[in-house]
Amino acid sequence: MFNWFKNKFSKKKENDENKIEEVIEESTKKVDEAEISEPIFQKKTESHEIKNEPTFEKKAETHEEVFKNETIKTVVPEKKEEPVVKEVVVEEKHVEPAQKIETHEEIKEEPKQEVVQEKYEEPKKELIHAAVKKELENTNDEEELKDTKESIFKRFMKGVNKTRKNFSYQINSVFTENDIDDDFYEELEEVMVMGDIGASTTMTIIDILKERIVDKGIHKTSEAKELLKEIILEVMNEHIEDNYLHLEPSPAILMLVGVNGVGKTTTCGKLAYQFKQEGKSVAIIAADTFRAAAIEQLEVWGERAGVKIISQKEGSDPAAVVFDGLDYSIKNNIDITIIDTAGRLHNKVNLMNELNKVKRIIDKKMPNATMEVILALDATTGQNALLQVKEFKEAAEITGVSLNKLDGTAKGGVIIPIQYEEKIPVKIVGVGESIYDLQPFEPELFVNAIFE
Ligand SMILES: Nc1nc2c(ncn2[C@@H]2O[C@H](COP(=O)(O)OP(=O)(O)O)[C@@H](O)[C@H]2O)c(=O)[nH]1
Ligand SMILES: [Mg+2]
Known part of the structure; x- marks a missing residue:
């Protein structure tokens, strides 16, 4: 059984709450600068009151009520072909959501699990998260332990094969039997920068390496290889508590954000499938309403994974879809709700407004939900991913x-x-287009792999 989760989020929640306040403040400032008449987050006290109310008791609300008394100006995207979301002025009186095309009866339909089970077998053993290593270390069955470790490594290697081949080839050409000199450090720097480690991190790593080489009295470059591996791992973990998805206790929400084409929708499908395999109940909210194709694409993934997709028609307000979707999750006691968002929002204020709108719907409907906001990135874009x-x-x-x-x-x-x-x-890595091609990320495995 997988173990993608760790129960450490009480501390995380506190941090998150501080961060939310910061984001709200920052967002308000930006919106003010954009000359929008009323601040977006004027109703702070209301949101605190809401947090004290018991979860899941608020009924008969619309997503618009969440924003009542507020003027939300969404900056119109530059691209002409994209549907324009006009200025939304929300009235005080109760208004039904404009785009409710699915009834709750329709939503309540159970996913067609029989079909899915015929098509998809249990995940292979090698998909097991490296996190189970620890559990396995308690086993006395040496053979089982060895097999599992080997298969975890093999699977991971498939995903990092290109990085590994490139990096290990280059790195091995630097670590020879030569003496350590300035040329060695220069070559190493070049290999690391070419390997997309980035100039700043590369310098940090090399500085630490220089110190340690002196401390240990090492003279041959070949002897420094293990040191470098060790330092890379230390640097990677320096500011990171862990690499697990924190999705317990239920209910949990995992929202995927990121620009177009980076694999958000695909990741939603893969995650939904894997969570289901762990015995979780899962639903996906199709909040990318800007392209009809995105909703259809998600329907296909939903069928593969055997999970319910909550969607509305193209061009609907994403906040309205999220509102209805969370209703579904509450009514059906869904453990993990995955939200697929649109990636066309390149303007920062616009992006912030959209994401904050969705966030406030979540805060209102499921204030105590465990949250993960996962940024999807396309690894092939290298340093550009870092900018994102x-x-x-x-x-x-x-x-x-x-x-x-x-x-x-x-x-x-x-x-x-x-x-x-x-x-x-980095919590997960996509290593292909199929439903199985998603791996939890494990820094130690990664570093071992690229030095193989
Ligand atoms: N090779 C490979 N292709 C991927 C992976 N993840 C997504 N893709 C492909 O990338 C394209 C864009 O993915 P999509 O999920 O639609 O991106 P979105 O616009 O962010 O939702 C699709 O053709 C996917 O099949 C991956 O891990 N490996
Ligand atoms: Mg998509």
Whole structure:
């Protein structure tokens, strides 16, 4: 059985609450600057009151009520072909959500599990999270332990194969029987920067390496290889508490954010499938309402994974879809609700407004839900992925990264600065297009793999 979760989030919740306040403050400031007449987050006291109310008791509300008394101005996206979300002025009086095309009766239908089970077998043993290593270490069955460890490693290697081949080839050309000199450090620096570790993190690592080489009295470059491996792992873990998805206790919400094409929808499908295999009840909210294709794509994944997709028609307000989706999750006692969001919001204020709107719906409907906000990134974009982390961190409280398409690139080294410079844990990696091609991320395995 998988173990993607760890029960450590009481501390995380506290931190999150501080971060939310910061995001709200920052967002209000930005919106003010954009000359919007009323601040978005004027009703702070209300949200505190709501938090004291018991979860799941608020009924007969619409998503618009969440924003009543507020003027929300959504900046119109630059691209002409995208549907325009106009200025929304929410009236005080009760208004039904405009785009409710699914009734609750329809939503209540159980997913067609029989079909799914015929098509999909139990996940293979090698999909087991490296986190079970610890549990397995308590077993006396040596053979079982060895097999499992080997298969975890093999599976992971498939995903990092290109990064590994590239990096290990280059690195091995630096670690020879030569003496350590300035050329060695220069070559090493070049290999690391080329390997997408980034200039700043590379310098930090090399500085530590220099010190340690002196401390240990090492003279041959070959002897420094193990040291480098050790330091890379230390640097990766320096600001990271752990790399697990924290989705317990239920109910939990996992929201996927990120720009277009980075694999958000695919990751939703893969995660939904894996969570179901762990015995969790799962639903997906299709909050990317800007492309009809995105909703259809998610329906296909929903069928594969055997989970309910809550959607509305193209162009609906994402906040309204999330509102109805959370209603479904509450009524059906869903353990993990996955929210797929749109990635076309390049304007920062706009992005912040949209994400905050969704966040406030969540705070209102499920104030005590365990939250993960996962930023999906395309590993093939290398350093650009790092820039996206910086951007999205300003717009939302990102709790982790899903680094997708790792199978198709040698740029996996970018994981190191994501964790060290941006202090965001890489929690999952996408290693292919099938439902099984998602791996929990384990720094130790990664470092061992790229040095193989
Ligand atoms: N090779 C590979 N392709 C992926 C992976 N994740 C997503 N893709 C592909 O990337 C494309 C965009 O994915 P999609 O989920 O639609 O991205 P979104 O726009 O962020 O929702 C699709 O063709 C996916 O099949 C991955 O881990 N590996
Ligand atoms: Mg999508």
